[in-house]
Amino acid sequence: MAGLLLSQSEKLFIVHGVQDDYRSDGRSNLDYRPMELETDLVDTATGSARLRLANTDLLVAVKTEIDVPSPDKPDLGKIEFNVDCSANATPQFEGRGGDQLAVGIANLMQAAYQSSQAFNLKQLCIFEGKQCWKLFVDILILECGGNLCDAVSLAVKAALFNTRIPCVKAILMDGGDVDLQLSDDPFDNKLLDVGTAPLLVTLCKIGDKCVVDPSAEEESCSVVSLIVGITGTPSCYSDQENLAEVGGKFSTIDMNGPGSVAPKTLKDAINQGIVAAKLLDKALAKALINERKENIRTKKSSYGFLK
Amino acid sequence: MTSHVKIRLASERVNHSVTTNNDLPRFYTPGEVVTGMEDFMRGHGTYAVDDSLKAAVAGVMQKVNKLICIRPRKNRYVGEIGDVIVGRVLEVQQRRWKVDTNSRLDSVLQLSAVNLPGGELRRRSAEDEQMMRKHLQEGDLISAEVQSVFSDGSLSLHTRSLKYGKLGQGILIKVFPSYIKRRKNHFHHLPCGISVIIGNNGYIWITPAGQTNVVEGDDDEMAAVELQTVSRSDRDTMARVRNCIMALAASKMMLDDTSIMFAYEESLKYDDVKDLLDPEAMLDVAFLTQHRINYVVEE
Numbered sequence: 001m002a003g004l005l006l007s008q009s010e011k012l013f014i015v016h017g018v019q020d021d022y023r024s025d026g027r028s029n030l031d032y033r034p035m036e037l038e039t040d041l042v043d044t045a046t047g048s049a050r051l052r053l054a055n056t057d058l059l060v061a062v063k064t065e066i067d068v069p070s071p072d073k074p075d076l077g078k079i080e081f082n083v084d085c086s087a088n089a090t091p092q093f094e095g096r097g098g099d100q101l102a103v104g105i106a107n108l109m110q111a112a113y114q115s116s117q118a119f120n121l122k123q124l125c126i127f128e129g130k131q132c133w134k135l136f137v138d139i140l141i142l143e144c145g146g147n148l149c150d151a152v153s154l155a156v157k158a159a160l161f162n163t164r165i166p167c168v169k170a171i172l173m174d175g176g177d178v179d180l181q182l183s184d185d186p187f188d189n190k191l192l193d194v195g196t197a198p199l200l201v202t203l204c205k206i207g208d209k210c211v212v213d214p215s216a217e218e219e220s221c222s223v224v225s226l227i228v229g230i231t232g233t234p235s236c237y238s239d240q241e242n243l244a245e246v247g248g249k250f251s252t253i254d255m256n257g258p259g260s261v262a263p264k265t266l267k268d269a270i271n272q273g274i275v276a277a278k279l280l281d282k283a284l285a286k287a288l289i290n291e292r293k294e295n296i297r298t299k300k301s302s303y304g305f306l307k
Numbered sequence: 308m309t310s311h312v313k314i315r316l317a318s319e320r321v322n323h324s325v326t327t328n329n330d331l332p333r334f335y336t337p338g339e340v341v342t343g344m345e346d347f348m349r350g351h352g353t354y355a356v357d358d359s360l361k362a363a364v365a366g367v368m369q370k371v372n373k374l375i376c377i378r379p380r381k382n383r384y385v386g387e388i389g390d391v392i393v394g395r396v397l398e399v400q401q402r403r404w405k406v407d408t409n410s411r412l413d414s415v416l417q418l419s420a421v422n423l424p425g426g427e428l429r430r431r432s433a434e435d436e437q438m439m440r441k442h443l444q445e446g447d448l449i450s451a452e453v454q455s456v457f458s459d460g461s462l463s464l465h466t467r468s469l470k471y472g473k474l475g476q477g478i479l480i481k482v483f484p485s486y487i488k489r490r491k492n493h494f495h496h497l498p499c500g501i502s503v504i505i506g507n508n509g510y511i512w513i514t515p516a517g518q519t520n521v522v523e524g525d526d527d528e529m530a531a532v533e534l535q536t537v538s539r540s541d542r543d544t545m546a547r548v549r550n551c552i553m554a555l556a557a558s559k560m561m562l563d564d565t566s567i568m569f570a571y572e573e574s575l576k577y578d579d580v581k582d583l584l585d586p587e588a589m590l591d592v593a594f595l596t597q598h599r600i601n602y603v604v605e606e
Binding site: 012037287 | 545
């Protein structure tokens, strides 16, 4: 990511700390920093979320549009990711500076959501072969404090959880054209099933150990980082007890940095990623369900960036 | 080996303010009328419109006789001669280093303002110029003192004392310079076995006590000190001190050796250092520290 300048001895200190399983802020190699989440803060979007992980700040908005499904997948909807790096985050993002990073993250998210076991696009289908919903997921990076990918995936999942798609009342066929009648009632809508939506876990290889949730300083110490996409656990998101334990499947992988990894490290990293993703998913589900319950009870007041 | 993940909701956000028994100072917002012009002088952070003096920044008023200044809460470092700073070398240039000191413009450290190995009174040769990168490299952290301020506000530094120079292993924390309390001494050896350099520019350096900044000595000795591993107990204390400073900064408290030490002692009730990353724990530590400071002041 952003080229942070560190002195040799600072790097040495961080590397020794990782070796010792004790990082500079007291976390072990597997600990995440506390995060803060809020959903439903953009009125003009169908779903939105804001996530703050230490100094990493993200805003995600989901917008819906009606589209024609692609001929080879007539019963599937579409989802598209778009990342925007604000120059507020670092001056390096000014102009086209953040484009490469943005495209990288967008492609990674696209790849993670590609599999039908990761995200069921069938639920976005309106009329097979003719009409489907297209979700535009806009991710705005407002501040960079390390561990961007994990934060993006968490915020996207939260925003999708918050997305409400209007119900279709009637479909009229007029010759070849399809005419949709959407419900006028804003409360007549359906939620998306996001239980299996994937989360990304970045495993930063520092020395010969892998750490999760690296800070910006730690990121600049590592030569290679692995990003694994792991599908979510739907049982966390519903009250039904009898749901089979699915999820925790590995959907995508990406590597950053000039270094290389041995096959064994790769395997270990993937396993470590699966464990971390499960915990992340559980925590996320708990927070989202709590927030939903709270909003039913009392009218939601938006917190946003102020206060 | 279990990992910890905590996601809290925005509705559970912790308000970090620690209420003190002495009332809060009046806070001015930009554009707010501070006073009528009459016989006041316009100081930093203010501007004059018609017959009134307005605040240009968000902060508190400071009045020296007739001079009115507004001191902002968030700002870049404005250097003063004699300040102790911690900075990072950004560039090696002709006969000088460019140093990031959290001020508006990068500061300079002249080659003639450092102690080179081999005594103070030594002519700087062309060879020294070529060896500059050996002495201080891009990315290196240094502690230094402000020697002079140029007319554009950029600083000239010097390290001509044994206590200044390149820093070894440790943790750097960045806070706003307005949180740093000006003291006679900014180098502290805390009783918990940790050394802290509280730079006036808001950069704070935490390092194990044994490892003072690496100054002269032959190169091998220097390298050996730099490569030593920091012991686990030192690491633990350093992380605790770091988290305590972060807690104090989050609650907008002034930082000096007393407040850091108080916060450290109060934080000892949390066994696990990483618990101090929680906003509730941070507030708790800051609150207890403020309490003790008030108590000491009253005594």
